[in-house]
Amino acid sequence: xxxxxxxxxxxxxxxxxxxxxxxxxxxxxxxxxxxxxxxxxxxxxxxxxxxxxxxxxxxxxxxxxxxxxxxxxxxxxxxxxxxxxxx
Numbered sequence: 001x002x003x004x005x006x007x008x009x010x011x012x013x014x015x016x017x018x019x020x021x022x023x024x025x026x027x028x029x030x031x032x033x034x035x036x037x038x039x040x041x042x043x044x045x046x047x048x049x050x051x052x053x054x055x056x057x058x059x060x061x062x063x064x065x066x067x068x069x070x071x072x073x074x075x076x077x078x079x080x081x082x083x084x085x086x087x
Contacts, residue, residue, distance in 0.1 A: 004060045014048040
């Protein structure tokens with residue numbers, strides 16, 4: 001398997017682990033457990049971001065540049081949604 005696809009799999013796995021640690025942080029039953037989970041969460045987040053940068057710098061993870069019109073459209077849409085829920 002090519003390095004590119006191994007990195008994709010590792011990033012996907014790490015992202016799932018980070019999400020699960022976020023849930024665990026909210027449900028930690030003691031301050032000690034919370035601190036342990038937080039340490040792991042931060043470590044996994046950092047490694048995930050470093051791998052993402054590695055893949056991005058090797059042109060394995062391209063990002064799409066959004067045109068300003070698309071950004072403005074999304075901002076307007078979100079502002080409208082916020083107004084609707086702001087009672």
